[in-house]
Amino acid sequence: MNGKGGLPTRWWPWLFAAGIFVAFFLHLQGIPLFDLDEGAFSEATREMLVNHDFLTTYLNGVPRYAKPILIYWFQAASVSIFGVHTFAFRLPSALAAVAWMLAIFAFVRPRFGREAAYAAGLLATCSMGVAIIGRAAIADSLLNLFLALSAFDVYRYYETGRAAPRNRVFLWMALGFLTKGPIAMLAVPVSLLFFGLRGEWRAWARAAFSPVGWAIFLAIAAPWYIAEYLHQGQAFIDSFFLKNNFGRYGGHAMQGHGGDIFYYVFAVLLMLLPFSGWLLRLLGRLRAVRGEPLDQFIWLWFGFTFVFFSFSHTKLPHYILYGCTPLFVLFARCREHIRSRWVAFLPVLLFGALVLALPEISRLVAARTSDAYVAAMLARGPAVFGLGYYVVALIGFAGALWLTFWPPRWPVWQRSLLAALLALFVLMQALLPAVGQLKQEPVMEAGLLAKKLGGTVVMWRINMPSFSVYRQAITPSGRPKPGEMVFTNVNHLPELAHMGRYQLVYSSGGIVLARFLGPQTK
Structure with missing residues (x-):
């Protein structure tokens, strides 16, 4: 044991290894x-x-x-x-x-x-x-x-x-x-x-x-x-x-x-x-x-x-x-x-509460924002913040509460480290995947679809180079020409419509892949 009431010495290498895995590889x-x-x-x-x-x-x-x-x-x-x-x-x-x-x-x-x-x-x-x-x-x-x-x-x-x-x-x-x-x-x-x-x-x-x-x-x-x-x-x-x-x-x-x-x-x-x-x-x-x-x-x-x-x-x-x-x-x-429980645990508890509240926060922002792209991105929230998200978030928050008010058999600083490890797991298992799904999954899907369809694609009024990674081809920025596909977001569709006709190929979470057909014919 590491002193009176401390964590067993044999735990430390395993905790360190677990932290490294969750932080950098999960x-x-x-x-x-x-x-x-x-x-x-x-x-x-x-x-x-x-x-x-x-x-x-x-x-x-x-x-x-x-x-x-x-x-x-x-x-x-x-x-x-x-x-x-x-x-x-x-x-x-x-x-x-x-x-x-x-x-x-x-x-x-x-x-x-x-x-x-x-x-x-x-x-x-x-x-x-x-x-x-x-x-x-x-x-x-x-x-x-x-x-x-x-x-x-x-x-x-x-x-x-x-x-x-x-x-x-x-x-x-x-x-x-x-x-x-x-x-x-x-x-x-x-x-x-x-x-x-x-x-x-x-x-x-x-x-x-x-x-x-x-x-x-x-x-x-x-x-x-x-x-x-x-x-x-x-x-x-x-x-x-x-x-x-x-x-x-x-x-x-x-x-x-x-x-x-x-x-x-x-x-x-x-x-x-x-x-x-x-x-x-x-x-x-x-x-x-x-x-x-x-x-x-x-x-x-x-x-x-x-x-x-x-x-x-x-x-x-x-x-x-x-x-x-x-x-x-x-x-x-x-x-x-570090002996004060509030110094050690208040940031963890606030983080846990924020993770639990995030689905409702995203719903409120989506309903009130005037930005069409942000609204469309956050509108995917119900599909992203599913049961698994809440289970992980609740386990993390409950674990942090338990460690906060656990009888002082372990020093506060050791319990703080365990709570931080729980928060890290919530971050990597729930929060970061959810943010990635909301913000970047539509970009990935559009890039993979563009790769499958082939042809020339231009990036217009947007700068998301991961689209090119998934498409596995260079995507220059510029004004689309007739017959080309354009990668953009919903905020710029009115301007695209003013330039000419287009046909939507993909639209999700505010990300758009469209085929530009050319100027309007009278």
Whole structure:
């Protein structure tokens, strides 16, 4: 047993393994790809394989410079083995997430013990932001792995002064640079602040200007960037570096993803669900930062990320995850401080209540919205929110209530982890599949039908690249010509009717596939 009244020691590996399976592999295939991001990455990978071009990525025939190449290579390898399936596109992210969780476990165990290591791994695995990003067919799971590995090795270098962890930092940053670009260098400013605060300027300078380290970095990261520049020219520099990296920070908010200076106050609480209360409770640990090197490192890592992205013009909730890995270390270390049931369980209970109320909420929104697409999408709710949905949601909510008011034989923090595991199961078994059915299943059905029918299809007034994945063909955007099929949503049918006659081929959940017949004849 783990102390008086604690969970049996033999449970911890099984709980950790169960969390990893539920978070990253349950329904990995069954839930359709989500647009925009999953669809864009997956279609770019599919076109890479069709074109046999493993240097430059294309999305619906147009060069896609938004992200570097590494995740596409991993997805292409997976698809080559398993075929063009949702599982294959998501598998590299899921495996990266598993490695991310194991990296947290490996860092915590020698410092705080086996129980703390399992606790840290479960805290990360059951956090809903991590669970969703960890299974998504995008670059962020892989990036978070390399950010965690590089920062952990920074601290190992501080502890030992050895060359091996120092050189690994450059390795992980190089791989991260191939995954998502300059943000992979996050360990540089964090380590500068940390070593400076500890008065270890010379140790930092020896590492930061290591010829061996930079040779490792350049040998891994530089070849693809040089080759892509030689192949694509200034267009690659302008789009990738100036627009998609520096432009996100200093330019206008991209794709409407803006927010005020307090955006990440709410985003971090959302990403950490159902452990948001843990963060609020442990903010008091800031008082101990002055004397504890690891505490300093944890708060500098999180704090720098929080401030850096708070001043970025483009904001997305999952950006804050780049600084959340150290919080799971802190949570595990300070787990015994979580004694309040409401701090531990209120977020889980609110989540459970929201899941139960979601069918009725969707019905009310569908009845009151003026957006025809949203109304048609939510009108499928009765078919989506069936008996199975309610059974899973009720089991999860009842289990959370039971753990909340269970006699205090197990510590509150352990019961909180079990409740979080239940909430994770509800998320992956009920909520995420339901959202996927509502939003993306009609897109998948339309793509599969278009594949069967053949012919030319254009994407009009809509941007859902997963349609091309299911159709397994490029779908250019543009105005339809007579005889072509058009993929759009119901909001744009009046404009299509004004252009000419059309014949509906598919219509469900607000998604439309129509054959454009041409201008009206008088």
